[in-house]
Amino acid sequence: MTTKPFKIGNIELDNRVVVAPMAGISNSAFRLTVKEFGAGLVYAEMISDKGIIQRNRNTMNLLHIDEREYPLALQIFGGEKETLVEAAQYVDQQTNADMIDINMGCPVNKIIKCEAGAKWLLNPDKIYEMVSAVTEAVEKPVSVKMRIGWDEEHIFAVENALAAEKAGASAIAMHGRTRVQMYEGKANWDVLRQVSEKITIPFIGNGDVATPMDAKRMLEETGVDAVMIGRAALGNPWMIYQTVRYLETGEFVEEPSPIEKIDVCLLHFNRLMALKGERVAVREMRKHTAWYLKGIKGSGPIRSAVNETETKEQLTNLLQGFQQELAERQQTTI
Template identity: 60%
Template sequence: MEWQIGNVKIPNRVVVAPMAGVTNSAFRVICKKFGAGYVVCEMISDRGIMYRNKKTLSMMNVDPVEHPMGIQIFGGSKETLVQAAQFVDTKTDADVIDINMGCPVNKVVNTDAGARWLLDPDKVYEMVSYVVDAVSKPVTVKMRIGWDSDHVYAVKNALAAERAGASAIAMHGRTRKQFYSGYADWNVLKEVADALTIPFMGNGDVKSPEDAKRMLDEVGCNAVMIGRAVLGNPWMLKRTVHYLETGELLPEATPEQKISIAKEHLHDLIELKGDYVGVREFRGQAAYYVKGIPHSARTKAALMEATEEAEMDRLFDELLVKVQDYQRERQAKN
């Protein structure tokens, strides 16, 4: 079901959340291949953009297959945030500029950025309005419901961003204090969805296609934003899109499929970042790909030590042989 962020058409209601250290171009391309309607780049520092930091600028490369996609920026002062937004607006292929108001980590919050703004709807309005006025691409905001359980200003903050000219809001149903513990509060997300007139993306505790449908139905959001459930499991996207369209649940990925995509993801990451960085960054992803595969504990440990693509590929291939032997043994017993 198509919807829009400003003038940008999104082909379906399944969105991949921006995740630091994860949603680089290699990962986003895989998510698109598995049917994601919209993807967002991992958050990028406004100062990194301002100082033209080489690593920061390389994070903003957009593969043509990624569209529609957004680049997410964060920062603590309106001057630097506006400059970063203008750079994304005029110097990148992003379709949308997203402002991070939800990152809970101290390193970001202590620079007066990310989730820090959740305590002040006036600051939300001010920062968003300055950015909207400075760019021509649609601006969206990613937030959490509040700072802690005593400061849940979800509706006020969302309305402040809408009033300031945001084209859509995404909100995670946890507070900053929760980080990723406990549960996402879908009741608060529903209050936000009911209050807004611009599109709303709900986020938090969507672990299956059924969860995605339930969130769309119960929260009343325009799209569902999926984060951690996609790690090592891009099939989640394909299964969710299919389920929302047809009501049919496709099977989970087989070990063969998981290993095949893991190797492709690894290769693409190395193409993007080079051997040294690519292999090391992929270690965290590798653990997600082998999760749930029988007899994978030793493979997982070895992958964490691997330093070359060929070594990782060999470990994946050996695991596959183990799994196939295990499956044959079980069939023989039955």
């Protein structure tokens, strides 16, 4: 059951492994990389409705989608109906995203203050009103991504999900934490189960899927239709492939060798260069490189040195030099 393709609106997904939206990370360089490792659906990072309406240059750059990423959900956030609808219409008509996702989970103060993100979780009526306004105004399927609630005392997960469903949402993704939890503590899968028992549209569970085994367990224990993976894919995109294969066959595929991992890191870097240019790409790639190198024996000094790199040449040389060192190490241990 868990391995069958499934549909969101008119979009056919090849499998039930979805990569989460992550601000500052989920640009097309990252998405394309996880897509190549088999993701059934990728989400773009959250984009401000007002930024779209004002055609802010940085915001418009976030709308870049490579056609190899399909299917893709583009996520917008906002606190007012008019601007949210206008931005959704822009995404609907002017971008090649397959799906429009509304952010109802972002916990940070800057967003909450604008009545956006997780703020809606306190008010199922507002969810109904806002989601209805968007679904009525666009052609593309609309999904929402929410948290289970605001805090322990205000977990309206079932009411909120039903409100979104009634308002015409084609899918819901839910992170099993409250707003107050931020990223701390454990994701509450019991609440995910309660929601999956109540809604009929595709339901994507999220939170604390760190391994392929976790993904299987979430599908089995909560009855969600698909799993969404965020942090576990950072510097670890092959984890997506391992999860897809594990769900399909029960077989655990070995992870790539350290040298192969660095090849993927370099590929990601080159994509980021093409997308953002050298200065920004090198800076952004520092954190990714540290994630890619995590767990590789002897990578400590390289991970520190990465933070000092400023140019493509420096970063590439550092990584290729380390590959060389790893290859030599292999030779001496054979």
